[in-house]
Amino acid sequence: MPAIQNIKVSVDAVVFGYQSATGLSILLIKRNVPPFKDSWALPGGLVKDDESLEDAVARELLEETGVSINYLEQLYSFGKPDRDPRNRVVSIAYYGLVRPDNFSLQANTDAKDAAWFAIKELPELAFDHALIIQQAVKRLKAKITYEPIGFELLGEKFAFSALEKLYATVLDRPIDRRNFKKKIMQYGFVEETNEKQALEGAGRPGNLYQFNEQKYFEYKQNGINFEL
Amino acid sequence: MPAIQNIKVSVDAVVFGYQSATGLSILLIKRNVPPFKDSWALPGGLVKDDESLEDAVARELLEETGVSINYLEQLYSFGKPDRDPRNRVVSIAYYGLVRPDNFSLQANTDAKDAAWFAIKELPELAFDHALIIQQAVKRLKAKITYEPIGFELLGEKFAFSALEKLYATVLDRPIDRRNFKKKIMQYGFVEETNEKQALEGAGRPGNLYQFNEQKYFEYKQNGINFEL
DNA sequence: CCAAAAGTGTTGGTAGTACACCCATGA
DNA sequence: TCATGGGTGTACTACCAACACTTTTGG
Numbered sequence A, B: 001m002p003a004i005q006n007i008k009v010s011v012d013a014v015v016f017g018y019q020s021a022t023g024l025s026i027l028l029i030k031r032n033v034p035p036f037k038d039s040w041a042l043p044g045g046l047v048k049d050d051e052s053l054e055d056a057v058a059r060e061l062l063e064e065t066g067v068s069i070n071y072l073e074q075l076y077s078f079g080k081p082d083r084d085p086r087n088r089v090v091s092i093a094y095y096g097l098v099r100p101d102n103f104s105l106q107a108n109t110d111a112k113d114a115a116w117f118a119i120k121e122l123p124e125l126a127f128d129h130a131l132i133i134q135q136a137v138k139r140l141k142a143k144i145t146y147e148p149i150g151f152e153l154l155g156e157k158f159a160f161s162a163l164e165k166l167y168a169t170v171l172d173r174p175i176d177r178r179n180f181k182k183k184i185m186q187y188g189f190v191e192e193t194n195e196k197q198a199l200e201g202a203g204r205p206g207n208l209y210q211f212n213e214q215k216y217f218e219y220k221q222n223g224i225n226f227e228l
Numbered sequence C: 001c002c003a004a005a006a007g008t009g010t011t012g013g014t015a016g017t018a019c020a021c022c023c024a025t026g027a
Numbered sequence D: 001t002c003a004t005g006g007g008t009g010t011a012c013t014a015c016c017a018a019c020a021c022t023t024t025t026g027g
Helices: A053-065 A127-141 A159-171 A177-185 A213-222 B053-065 B127-144 B159-171 B177-187 B213-222
Strands: A010-018 A023-031 A044-046 A070-076 A087-100 A111-118 A190-196 A207-211 B009-020 B022-030 B044-045 B071-078 B089-098 B111-119 B189-195 B207-211
Touching: A010 A053, A023 A159, A044 A053, A053 A070, A053 A087, A070 A127, A070 B071, A070 B111, A087 A127, A087 B089, A087 B159, A127 A159, A159 A207, A177 A190, A207 B111, B009 B053, B009 B071, B022 B053, B022 B159, B044 B053, B053 B071, B053 B089, B071 B127, B089 B127, B127 B159, B159 B177, B159 B207, B177 B189
Parallel strands: A010 A087, B009 B089
Antiparallel strands: A010 A023, A010 A044, A023 A111, A070 A087, A190 A207, B009 B022, B009 B044, B022 B111, B071 B089, B189 B207
């Protein structure tokens, strides 16, 4: 009955990385084709006819940035008729988390350049990507209160203060160190190792901690209530 | 660079209704075109080139069932390459809530028939619609714990036990009447009216209650924690 | 010895949970 | 008078929030 539909389907990825020094960062690419040539944008692109949405995200990320991901989840779909000035594109946005050891970038094909930007210092963004990022941050913030988080963002071993800073950063408010540690330890998905932190600057070196993957994923599945 | 993309974009709607007698129901249509001719399916269809996703859902719902909706929210996008046997279709699923006074159905155009099905007695469904419904139920269940719900599902005035049964139904577990009432009333988004329940069968008639829309939507926005 | 970060316990308030009896109505 | 559903209060417990001093290291 209707004329042939002329809508394209794309995926976009909001990829978060975390480092104690810079805090939460997002991976962006610099576009080298119009529209928005030379603007920064989320990695992403058109879905191929025979690949799943998840495969498309992973492929685009690898092509455009060389980053491989530890966690990927669908965020929201954006479909306003005019969000792309060329033609109609419905984009399914995903958000992902990567660990510091996967931070290395390699620009490629569509991307003139790829870079990490601290979440507080994002540049102007192409299309409605600022909106997409805003949604992703909101989701991350919500998620942290009903699921453990951190395993996909921190390295294998980490200082407890790194986890604490991560929560404080995402929630954007200070956290009481003692209550936080009590709370986290009582769940048992974080355990102490017997290694000590390598020193950076002054201060007493702390122990290193690691996630107990078994318990971590149990809590992740069952969705415990946090309430920090 | 790639061959022209050949993917269609559709929307599907999981519409919930609630009645004390039957509990939670979902609105389905009987397909009158192949594939899955004569199967039950979610209302939905292809998005037009110039309409937003939300408009498409509302239009399809009206065309196919004649039902108008009190609440609509995006659920998830489904994009497995083989989910539609004809050609590739990515579907953005929405879920909606309607009040009893909007229950009336009028089949039309694409739909041979439309009907409400109790959630415990769903028929075989076309495509991956069973999966979509499963996700919608999960979402509704999650939502109820961090946002008030009910305004969009109950009538203007309702017996307190209706609200209680709604929660018990969605959460699929018994609820202590006294604690529930204490909890709800303490938030203040439900208020007593001075009307009494019209009797149906035996029992002491209760008061009717209504939502205080102002407070209801405040809580909805700020996302309070429920924990029943 | 000073600065910086890590480690650690106690107390009070609040909110959740468990639980049982009486009341109003129709049949 | 019986069956059905509506209405209500208390006591216990568990969790959250607030809060400060000591320890280890480098400079």
